[in-house]
Amino acid sequence: MQRVIGWLTAAVITTLIFGSVYASLQQLGRRSADAAPAAAAAAQVQLIGSEPPGAPRLELGPDSGVFIIVYGEDDKPTSGTVTLHGSLPVLPAGVLRAARTSGSDAVTWQPEPGLRMAVVARPAAGKVVVAGQSLTPFEDRDRMVLLFLSAGWLGSLVVLATGYAAIVFFAHRPLQSPRRPVP
Template sequence: MYDGSKNLVASSAQLRGQPPALPSGVLDYTRQHGEDRVTWSPEPPDVRVAAVVVSYSGSSQGFVLAARSLRETEVRESQMLQFAQLAGIITLVVMFIAVAFGEYVFGEGKG
């Protein structure tokens, strides 16, 4: 949580013992538009975060940020890419075998 002056009030996130720094301009944009959705790397290259920031007002003003690491998403993306590549290779091999078998059985020049 951030107060209306963009000072960090509370955080459960820790990166090397400190709350990660929010990219500049996010709170200004959120103040103008009410909400912002961002991804950023607080500590490149090993950490990526997706966050939603909303502004609130009433007796006081401020911002609430909810964030999540993208590590699991990136692992799943990588696994899906590997699966798709393997499926493509298997498809090509099966097609090659089918064509070779067809040529052998029904090919011209048999005599």
């Protein structure tokens, strides 16, 4: 019974290690998705008062790069580099309110099913600058990490199970005495 407990403990520890590594890598990847939008928002905040960039508007999609949307005091979009179905997208008012209250807000925004964005909102002169980018590349990378870690975890459990089976097999096998040559 002690052997079983020892091997089960090893399996639980292995599972916890692989699970912790996955959770850490997943959070690191998600946090890195905020870096480019945060930099773009900071740059745009410094430009408030001048004309918004004359960049062409692109349609918001799973392969969207970094985009910027400026919201007025009435929480309506006034300018931006991206559209959703032909018009400037509208973020939930709570995100804009939180940015005005706390100085910034970073959230995952899903404007429609299958379209997830990492967005950072920062207030500037009564307006709110929102910058974001698609989470699709980060989520694709996350799936690959999960696949590799799952394979490593499963392989580790197979090695543990094989080791346990070998010990059980050899523990119950009777020892044979060496044969003596017959004269």
